[in-house]
Amino acid sequence: MLSFALLYGLISLTMVAGYRHSYPTPRERAMFAQSFGANKAVRLFYGAPHDLLTIGGYTEWRLVGVGSIFAAVWGVLAAVRAMRAEEDAGRQELVLAGTVGRRSAYVAALGAIAVGATILWLATFLGLVVARLPAGSAASLSLATISPVLVFTGVGAVASQVAATRRLALELASGVIVLSFLLRVVADTSSGVGWLRWTTPLGWAEELRPFTGTRPAALVPPVIAGALLLLLAGSIAVRRDIGDGLLHGKDSATPRLRLLGSPTALALRNERGSLLAWLAGAGMYALVIGLLATTFSTRDISANLQEQLRKLGGISITTPTGALGLYFLFFVLAVSLFACAQVSAIRREEADGQLETLLVLPVGRSRWLIGRLVLAASGAAAIALTAATLAWAGAASQHADVSLTRMLAAGGNCLPTALLFLGLAALAFAVVPRASAGIAYALVLGTFLWQLLGALLDAPHWLVDLTPFQHVALVPAQPFRPAAAAALLAIGAATATAAVVVFRRRDLEGA
Amino acid sequence: MSAIRTEGLSKRYRDTLALDDLDLTVEEGEVYGYLGPNGAGKTTTIRLLLGLHRPTGGRAELFGIDAWRDPVEAHRRVAYVAGEPFLWPALTSAETFEYFARLRGGTDTAYRDRLIERFQLDADRKVRALSKGNRQKVQLIAALASRADLLLLDEPTSGLDPLMEIAFREAVLEAKQRGQTVFLSSHIMSEVEALCDRVGILRAGRLVDEGTLAELRHLSASTVEITFAGTAPDLGHLPGVEIVAAGSNALRCEVTGSVAPLLAALAGLPVIALMSHERSLEEIFLHHYDTGDGRVSP
Numbered sequence: 001m002l003s004f005a006l007l008y009g010l011i012s013l014t015m016v017a018g019y020r021h022s023y024p025t026p027r028e029r030a031m032f033a034q035s036f037g038a039n040k041a042v043r044l045f046y047g048a049p050h051d052l053l054t055i056g057g058y059t060e061w062r063l064v065g066v067g068s069i070f071a072a073v074w075g076v077l078a079a080v081r082a083m084r085a086e087e088d089a090g091r092q093e094l095v096l097a098g099t100v101g102r103r104s105a106y107v108a109a110l111g112a113i114a115v116g117a118t119i120l121w122l123a124t125f126l127g128l129v130v131a132r133l134p135a136g137s138a139a140s141l142s143l144a145t146i147s148p149v150l151v152f153t154g155v156g157a158v159a160s161q162v163a164a165t166r167r168l169a170l171e172l173a174s175g176v177i178v179l180s181f182l183l184r185v186v187a188d189t190s191s192g193v194g195w196l197r198w199t200t201p202l203g204w205a206e207e208l209r210p211f212t213g214t215r216p217a218a219l220v221p222p223v224i225a226g227a228l229l230l231l232l233a234g235s236i237a238v239r240r241d242i243g244d245g246l247l248h249g250k251d252s253a254t255p256r257l258r259l260l261g262s263p264t265a266l267a268l269r270n271e272r273g274s275l276l277a278w279l280a281g282a283g284m285y286a287l288v289i290g291l292l293a294t295t296f297s298t299r300d301i302s303a304n305l306q307e308q309l310r311k312l313g314g315i316s317i318t319t320p321t322g323a324l325g326l327y328f329l330f331f332v333l334a335v336s337l338f339a340c341a342q343v344s345a346i347r348r349e350e351a352d353g354q355l356e357t358l359l360v361l362p363v364g365r366s367r368w369l370i371g372r373l374v375l376a377a378s379g380a381a382a383i384a385l386t387a388a389t390l391a392w393a394g395a396a397s398q399h400a401d402v403s404l405t406r407m408l409a410a411g412g413n414c415l416p417t418a419l420l421f422l423g424l425a426a427l428a429f430a431v432v433p434r435a436s437a438g439i440a441y442a443l444v445l446g447t448f449l450w451q452l453l454g455a456l457l458d459a460p461h462w463l464v465d466l467t468p469f470q471h472v473a474l475v476p477a478q479p480f481r482p483a484a485a486a487a488l489l490a491i492g493a494a495t496a497t498a499a500v501v502v503f504r505r506r507d508l509e510g511a
Numbered sequence: 512m513s514a515i516r517t518e519g520l521s522k523r524y525r526d527t528l529a530l531d532d533l534d535l536t537v538e539e540g541e542v543y544g545y546l547g548p549n550g551a552g553k554t555t556t557i558r559l560l561l562g563l564h565r566p567t568g569g570r571a572e573l574f575g576i577d578a579w580r581d582p583v584e585a586h587r588r589v590a591y592v593a594g595e596p597f598l599w600p601a602l603t604s605a606e607t608f609e610y611f612a613r614l615r616g617g618t619d620t621a622y623r624d625r626l627i628e629r630f631q632l633d634a635d636r637k638v639r640a641l642s643k644g645n646r647q648k649v650q651l652i653a654a655l656a657s658r659a660d661l662l663l664l665d666e667p668t669s670g671l672d673p674l675m676e677i678a679f680r681e682a683v684l685e686a687k688q689r690g691q692t693v694f695l696s697s698h699i700m701s702e703v704e705a706l707c708d709r710v711g712i713l714r715a716g717r718l719v720d721e722g723t724l725a726e727l728r729h730l731s732a733s734t735v736e737i738t739f740a741g742t743a744p745d746l747g748h749l750p751g752v753e754i755v756a757a758g759s760n761a762l763r764c765e766v767t768g769s770v771a772p773l774l775a776a777l778a779g780l781p782v783i784a785l786m787s788h789e790r791s792l793e794e795i796f797l798h799h800y801d802t803g804d805g806r807v808s809p
Contacts, residue, residue, distance in 0.1 A: 165600075165639070251640035252633070255605040261613050270601060353597030360561050360591040361614045364583045507564040 001116055003441055004074050005123040008145070010449045012063055012127030018452075019058045029053045047206050048188040056211030059133070060141055067124065067145035068205040069181065075149040076173040078116055079156025080166060082109035083237070084245075088166040093242055102238045110153075110230065117149045137211060144208040151201040151222050152177065154229025161236040164245035167273070174277075201225065263358055264371030271345060271375075278338055278383050282331065286387035289327045290394020293320040293402075320400035324391060325477025328410045331387050332472050335380045335418040336444045342376035343425035344437035351433075351511040365504050369426070373496055376422055377415075384414040406476040413475040416488035417468050423495035430502035433509045512575050514539045514661045514692035515560060519569030522555050529555040531716040532569070537694055537709075539660070542687050544707030545696040546796060552716040553696040554594065557665050560694075561591060573661060587615075590659035594666040594696075596646035600639035604632060604649050611653045623656035629678050644670035655682050661692045668702060680706060700793040710792065712799055719799050724792065733789045735773065736763045740781035749773055 023029045033052035043049075046065030051057030083106070086092045095105060121142050128138035155176045156169070163169035180200040187196035187203055197203030198221070207218040236246065259269035268275075346369075349355050359365060388411025395402045425440035432439065447467035454464035464470055471484040515537040522530040530552045537543045547553050558564040560571050562582030571578040576585040598607055604627075612618040627634055630648045638646060647670045654662060662683075668676050683693055683706050697703050703710060704724065711721040720727060737743070738761045747754045751768040766773055770787070777785070790798070 249639075251637055252635045253603050253637060254635060255603055255609065257606070257609055260606060260610040263614075266599070266610060270599070353593075353595065354599060356563060357593065357597050358614075359563060359582070360586060360589070360593075361611065362583050362586045362616070363614055505565065 001119070003438070003445060004070065005119050006442075007070065007445060007449075008067065008120055009123040009127040010453065011067065012059075012124045012142075012145075013131050014449070014453050015059050015062050016055060016128060016131035016133055019055055023058075026053065029058075043188045047184060048194075050209060050212035054211070055133070056137060056141075059128070060144070060209065060211040063124075063141065063145050064205055064208070068148045068202050069177075071120070071146050071148040071205075072152040072177050072180065072202065074116075074120065075113075075152030075154075076156040076159070076170070076177065078113045078149075079109075079153045080160050080169045080173060082112060083157055083233070084160035084163065084169045085166045087243060088164075090243075096242060103234075106234050106237045113149075113153050117146060117153075120149070121146045140208075140210040140214065144205055144210050147205050147208065147219070147222055148201055150226035151204075151229065154226045154233065157233035158229050158236075160245075161233050161240065162246045164243070164247065164249055168245075168247070168249065171273070171277075262371065263363060263368050264375050267345075267349075267372055267375055271342075271379075274341070275379050275382075278379070279386050282334060282383050282387045283390045286331070286391040287394045289324065290391035290396075290400075291398060293323045293327075293391075293395045294398045294400045319477075320395055320398075320402055321406070322477045324395065324402060324407070324410065325474035328388075328391075328414070328476075329469070329472065329474060331384060331411075332414045332417050332469065333444070333448050335384050335414045336421045336448075337441070338380055338383055339376055339418045339422035340425055340437070340440040340444055342372070342379065343422065343429055343440050346372050346376075346426075347429055347433060347436050350508060353510065356508055359508070366500050369500050369503055373422060373426055373499075377419055380418045380422070381412075381415055384411040384418070387411060387414075402476060409480055410475040413473060413480055413485070416485040416492070417472055420468055420488045420492040420495075423492035423499065426499035427495045427502070430499040430506065433506075512539065513537060513572075514541070515543075515571075515573060515694060516575075517556075517560070517569065517571045520556070520559055520566055520571050521568035522552075522559055522564060523567045529716055530559065533716075533718055535711065535718065535721075537692060539692050540687070540690050541709060542683065542693040542695065542707045544703035544710040545694060545713065546698065546700075546703060546710060546792075547696075547713035548698060548800070551713045553713060554665055555716075556713070557591070557663055557694075557696060560663060561586070561589070588660040589663060590654035590657040590661070591663045592647075592650045592654045592665060592667045594669060596643065596650045598638045598646060598649060601637065603635050603637050604641070605634040607638060607649055608634070608653055608656070611657070615657055618653075618656050619658050620656070622658070623652060626652045626655055626682065629682075630675060642670075644672065644675070647671060648675065651679065651682075655686065658689070659691070661694065662686060663694050665696045666698070667695070668697075668699065676702070700791070700796060704792045712796060714799060720795070727792070727795050733766055733770070733787055734763065735766055735770070736784075736786045737761065737777065737782060738784040740783055744780060746773065746776060749776055 023032050029052060033049070046062055049057070049061040052061065086095075092105070096102060100108075124142040124145055125138050128141060129135055133141070152173070156173045159169040159173040159176075163172055180202045183196055183200035184202045184206070187193055187200070188206075197206060201222060204218055204222045207215055209215055209218075240246070259265040355368070358368060385408060388407045388409075389404070391410075392402060392404045392407035395407075396404075421440065421444050424443060425436065428439040429436040448469050451464065451467045451469040453459075454467070454470075468488055471481070471488065473479065473481040473484070513536050515535060517533050517535045520530060520533040520535070521528070533556065535556075545553055545556070555564070559566055560573065560578055562571075562578040562580075562585065565579055573585040574588055578585050599610075602610065608618075608623060612620075630652060632645065632648050632652065636645075638649065641649070647667070651667055654664075668679055671679060680702070683695070686693055687706075693706075695703065695707060707724075709721070709723050710727060712719050734755075741760065743757060743760050743762045745754075746752055746762065746764065749772045752764050752766055752773055754762060754764045756763040764773075
């Protein structure tokens with residue numbers, strides 16, 4: 001919750017400040033609108049822009065484009081946590097056995113989510129106001145950005161009633177997010193199918209257009225759809241058996257004896273689904289980036305933007321290698337987040353008590369933790385190299401001049417940073433187990449945003465140098481930096497070793 | 512060599528002293544009952560014996576191996592059943608057994624199949640779909656089938672129905688016959704009374720009493736009720752005898768230690784009826800927890 005609020009506050013602040021900083025004059029803005037606004041790769045992630053000549057229009061495009069996806073993810077996570085995770089863990093039974101009825105439990109869960117959404121709205125609003133946007137416009141822009149929470153809380157709520165486990169509920173709801181996103185991509189990048197935008201909840205948020213011809217009518221579909229979904233979920237919730245879902249999973253199975261040989265093998269067996277999802281997601285994204293790497297026009301880019309890019313390392317986004325180099329910075333971030341997710345799974349195994357069951361067998365603590373860290377590192381490598389290969393395949397199919405070796409180097413270049421964060425997160429797990437997942441995510445997102453923000457604020461060099469992302473070379477646009485990579489790896493290895501030593505000496509801690 | 516030996520074992524969690532200077536020895540082949548109410552420190556003791564938590568003071572050894580310093584070596588000879596079963600929800604029972612067996616490096620599969628039948632467990636069901644009692648059975652069967660030298664059982668029958676409790680007792684007696692050591696933490700008196708050679712009673716982190724059932728009974732008073740043909744005499748002056756209630760021709764007294772002085776005094780008196788009963792484990796237990804004002808406290 002806190003990390004999402006922080007994310008919204010910082011993003012909204014940096015969007016406005018960044019635009020003002022990079023495109024101070026109308027001429028530069030016009031050039032930006034022509035080059036970037038028309039680019040399909042950019043539209044893919046941010047949606048279609050309506051006006052890139054004003055701060056409001058630009059912020060609306062970027063913030064709604066990205067913020068609505070985060071809002072969808074948050075809505076699903078919040079709903080599934082409140083409506084299925086508690087029940088999956090058996091706690092909801094205790095609540096309902098008391099004087100709390102099904103209906104009031106459901107309403108209370110919705111109330112908690114509403115409070116959370118209000119906090120997100122407030123964080124976005126404050127970020128925009130601090131960046132000196134007028135309060136009225138800031139309020140409606142924040143509303144547009146957060147609006148998908150309504151529909152996707154409904155999606156998460158229905159998924160929680162349909163699925164009997166937290167994992168399945170998350171998988172179903174994530175499928176809806178991906179589908180909505182893909183529909184939006186088609187609507188924003190293909191000509192003549194703009195109406196498709198009205199078929200996806202993420203498109204409704206785009207159509208609100210707080211700065212470029214406000215359309216309050218676009219609030220009608222999300223409100224109606226959200227209300228219907230929540231009513232549907234509520235009516236199932238008060239009727240069904242507690243602990244069960246409409247989709248009743250199989251309770252029995254013939255034994256499958258693969259991957260039972262060690263704790264690491266079982267972890268791979270249990271995490272297989274989420275690993276495949278990461279591979280598929282990163283792979284698709286990389287393929288699309290590769291396909292579009294040649295589409296950046298060679299037209300003039302604003303002098304100021306070129307200055308910005310020069311600061312990032314003197315690369316040009318108009319060449320395929322330049323575009324791929326810039327986009328792969330996001331893979332560095334993604335793979336680092338995967339490392340956090342793995343440490344969070346490690347901690348869950350301790351909190352849920354299974355670790356105790358394991359450690360009373362002849363299984364050593366070091367063996368267990370090292371095995372899990374190796375698994376996390378291998379997963380990160382698999383994701384990075386898959387992304388690199390598919391990005392190469394996409395670019396090569398468009399006859400871009402990028403070799404597979406250089407793209408694999410770009411993939412490998414993601415790993416030192418990811419392993420650094422894996423080591424830091426592992427140390428957090430050893431020292432402060434209960435707070436470890438939060439610390440890990442906050443470190444990655446905080447240092448990433450600080451790298452963006454620090455450059456904009458012209459912060460002192462040594463302060464910006466604190467973030468690992470500052471030291472990542474933009475391979476394939478820039479040569480790989482072995483010294484920086486070795487330093488990141490060394491810190492990662494040292495913190496991971498410290499984590500194993502500390503973990504050997506502490507008590508196990510439950511939830 | 513002792514199966515379990517602790518010396519001055521203590522554990523402090525922030526400001527609570529959960530276990531205070533415990534000296535405990537369990538010999539190989541013994542079935543040891545570890546009694547105490549909730550919060551007395553039973554589970555803490557077991558966590559220290561398994562090297563899951565680090566002792567604040569003292570040490571714990573299993574078969575001469577330090578439990579904290581070398582847990583893996585110690586665990587090769589130990590099987591543990593936790594009071595709360597934490598297993599992997601997506602695995603079936605059969606898969607769970609296989610996982611345990613591989614991590615342990617072998618198990619008695621023929622005995623395991625017999626136990627599955629005896630405990631009436633459907634091994635193809637996923638752990639997610641099992642009730643608490645059935646998950647408890649999974650743990651029990653895995654532990655018993657391992658044929659480990661030492662079974663550490665933490666309230667193993669919580670959640671089992673009476674029929675399954677009988678199956679459990681049978682299995683423990685089988686383990687005893689095979690020479691396995693059993694450490695049974697429990698608050699079910701009848702279970703401990705039926706199974707255990709020796710009993711330790713834990714109160715607020717301290718071992719307040721320990722011994723065989725006979726010894727514990729010996730140390731504590733037995734109750735004697737006597738009815739006389741005429742007026743009851745005053746016997747309160749006899750050593751170890753305390754009058755609890757006196758009527759005109761009947762007495763009820765508690766005798767601590769030997770009953771010989773009382774019997775000698777009664778020999779010349781017109782006794783019509785004499786009834787004596789030893790204290791049950793439950794009474795001994797309550798005796799240790801009785802605060803004197805009629806309430807029972809940990």
